[in-house]
Amino acid sequence: MANGDIDQQDAIKQRNQELEALLAACALNDRKAFARLYRMTSAKLYGVVLRILVRDEWAQDCLQDAYIKIWNNADSYRAYLAAPLTWMSTIARNQALDLLRKRKREVMESDDKGLPEQVDDAPLPLDGLTNSDEGRRLERCLGELKEQQRQVVVLAYFKGLTHDELASHTDTPLGTVKTWIRRGLNQLRRCLENDA
């Protein structure tokens, strides 16, 4: 392994330790620690919610909600279950998908056709995967999926598209999309487990 990699890993480890300590302090109601946590992580989390929601105003509302949730739940963070940024990013993603579902429901109930096209043409951000061992593994295993399987899995993950939406987006029968996803998930899991 190159020295640069080792330096980078040290830096990541140090950052993770600091984030863990900050989350612990948040659990004890330390608002200064929370402010620092926000400064260190908000650009990352904003990137995540913006990727999913596309609209700035939604993403900003969502980012607020995500940090309130992080503050309220800091005491349930478990370092042995997930790295701090993974935990926080997952909260942000879930928050964004929840918001998206809520907006879709509102649009359906009001019969408004005004839901913005969530499937933009931005490239899906798989390039950064190679920054970590887990990312490289995931990239390799995604690469083993059939093109259509990979496409629906990645679209669903980033865009929160349901089976129906995926079917219409890819112009494929619903049953076929479901099969792609199930097979894709099974194959992905087996590949990641064999690789670990």
Next chain:
Amino acid sequence: MMPENEHYDSTTQAGEYVLGTLEGEERAEFERRLRDDIRLQEEVDAWQQRFSPMLEGIDPVSPPDAVWQAVETRLTDHGQSDTQTAAGASFWDSLSFWRNLGMVAATLVLAFGVMLMTQQPETGMNNVLVVMNDQDRTGWVVAAKPDHGFVNVSAVEPTQLPAGKACQLWMEDQHGNLHPVGVLPHDGRHEMPLPMMPKSESVFKVSVEEMDDMPAEKPRGEIVFEGKLTEI
């Protein structure tokens, strides 16, 4: 449309849930099961982990300052209960999927403690143990220093015990024998002498005892927690 031999089980369904493709009644039904089913929660955790590198690849974007100001205002105005009411009825709100191991095993070790450090820099307490309460939240924080004969025990959210019961802290020696340290306090911060010099990774346990008859030799009541000191 699924072929007969297609592998579709809880693991795959948890994957669909994390991916976000489960919808409507299927999704609601899955969330109902998820609340009580620890194994299902673990499946969901595992999928979150498998996919999480996808989030690492996303480029950071600086949010406008107004977002932080709004977060601060909300914390100040509404205190801590804000999102419990504001965020809607999603399962994610409970976040119990990150907690499940705590429910399975009463033994938890956590590397916590910046708060204690910032409060009393003069003592140099650089080892901590977080004792979880019965809600799997931080009950007490024990701060120690290797080869220093005292610990500081701070009550954070102590377990509420029936009258006449108390949580007793024990320290384990290298032979696995337990020695009493003291009673975990209801509030405040207390300095307690240790029966022996602590090391990094010294093991502590907590038992529930009768308050007017605390054992001095070994725990009589149930051991409800154990954990190691962790250097921070």
